[in-house]
Amino acid sequence: MxxxxxxxxxxxxxxxxxxxxxxxxxxxxxxxxxxxxxxxxxxxxxxxxxxxxxxxxxxxxxxxxxxxxxxxxxAFSEDDFRLNAYSNVVFRITKKLNSTGKNKKYEIEGQSGTKVFNAVLYIPKNHEELDFNHYYQARGYISRPESPKSDFQFDYARYLNRKNIRYQCYIRDEISSAVRKDISLTESIQQKRLEVLQKIDRAGLSKTTREFLKGIILADRTETDAVTAQDFNRSGLMHFLAISGTHIVVIFGVVYIILTRYVPASFRKYAIILSLVFIWIFAAFIGFGNSVVRSCIMLSIYYIYVLLQRKPDLLHSLSLSAFIILITDTQQLFDVGFQLTFAAVLGIFWLNRPILQYFPKQDHFIKKIIFNTVSISIAAQLATLPLVLYYFHQFSFISIIANFVIVPFSEVIIIFSFVMTGIIALGFDFTFLNVIYDTVIRWLLRAIHWFAGFEDVFLEDIPLNLTEMLLLCIIVYQLGYAVLKPDYRNAARMITVIIIFLMIRTVFNIAENRRKEVVVHRLYKNTVFSVKHGAKACFWIKEGSDKEHIMRYIIHPYTASRRLDEVVVKVFPADAEQVTYKGKIYPLN
Incomplete structure (x- = not known):
């Protein structure tokens, strides 16, 4: 204490x-x-x-x-009313979300009759982009998402509830609009960001490069194609594409270096203040995303210590940042991004110095930059590994090598992308810069795609429950001692925790392998029948069903939850109405 x-x-x-x-x-x-x-x-x-x-x-x-x-x-209280399934809706958008294969998605504040509600809006993907300058009106189908009946499926209804969203609205009819006269400052900034995104869409860059640029600087991955997203995911480089603390630190550093080159040493504190102001303006421009705000708060608190001429304490700064974020919105605690951000920073604090001592002597500025970048990346990956396995049940060993190769160049890519965004936003068109940037990003994406192609080292459906995840966190904590001071005592503690983890994991494996289960899974219009016996399961899907969605949202989560070793997928006729198994009838409609 x-x-x-x-x-x-x-x-x-x-x-x-x-x-x-x-x-x-x-x-x-x-x-x-x-x-x-x-x-x-x-x-x-x-x-x-x-x-x-x-x-x-x-x-x-x-x-x-x-x-x-x-x-x-x-906590958001439950609504005491239900909306009509199909009714007239007047709405304004509050946030643009990632598109699906068929629809564009937005968060909206809508009104049906006298009832005001928050919802996720789905409109056809070929519809023109909605903006913040208009109110919209259309007839739409309104529904409340339901929590899944199976314990292994993602609870989308609860996820939306934590954001104070109760409904989903599907619009297929014509949408009429009217210009708003009550647009707020925040919405004006969001509209400016939307206009910059539209300028990038019109820039002389390839489609994949445009989407990369929008994602890495403006935190817009709404139109990133599935192949690119999968490549970043499988290579363990998703943190590079998404706006994170690295981006904020790099932008802060660039502004600070530029300012300090033109002011005397006695005015350095004003350079820090202006740099902090700039990153907060940048955060406002890209919509105060949760990850960006977290990074800005942590960086601001750290440098407030510097300005007050007090020795910066990373743990104290981290704790104060977490408290400020949670006191304003306790629901942030359950956001995976929040947990990964703070786990990564704690990992860097705890593991970076022990790992760095095993690198060659840093007797040159370039070596110092490269070795520190790599060691920080390893520390962050190790610290976040328990959470990644718990939430996503996948890991790629190639991610370690990919981070070695790609991360040292991340600062250059971020700065180049930031400059390109500024040039495009100001309306300039430098063809030679477009060609250079397009070429660099194409090669980068090819390298990431190459890393993602090592499927043999990509593990998915890794079973891990909360107890195992907490034990893995203890192992990572003990790793700091074992790496910093590899003596008998620290090694014994490390081995003890690992043995306890393996014993408990074996108990969970045995318990699951003894379970026999027959389940009828439902996903939208798709119905799946499964029989589990021991560590094996067989799934029957109807002919013509969306197998990709079934694999992603039913079979893979079920495999990880039930710790299966073998999965078989079979097909039965599309008109099948029921299944009889061991004398019991299971309806499929």
């Missing part, structure tokens, strides 16, 4: 959020807890000897109760 008090207190705050999310205490109970927290806070001003001894525990309980209270406040 003496060394990292705020880290411990923020951990208590997070535990309070998790407790409230799990048990959903009533308002009366939460208000009682809040009252006790206020009394505990007031009691901190007394200097009684006994209370002084208990102060750390009282503070921990205070933050735990604050986490419960904050999450209760930020």
């Amino acid at each position: 003496n060394r990292q008090p705020f880290l411990i207190l923020v951990t208590c705050f997070i535990l309070g959020i998790l407790f409230q999310d799990r048990f959903t205490l009533s308002g009366a109970v939460v208000y009682s807890i809040a009252g006790v927290c206020i009394l505990a806070f007031t009691a901190q001003f007394f200097t009684l000897y006994v209370l002084h001894k208990l102060r750390p525990y009282v503070l921990g309980m205070l933050f735990f109760g604050a986490g419960i209270t904050a999450h209760f406040i930020h």
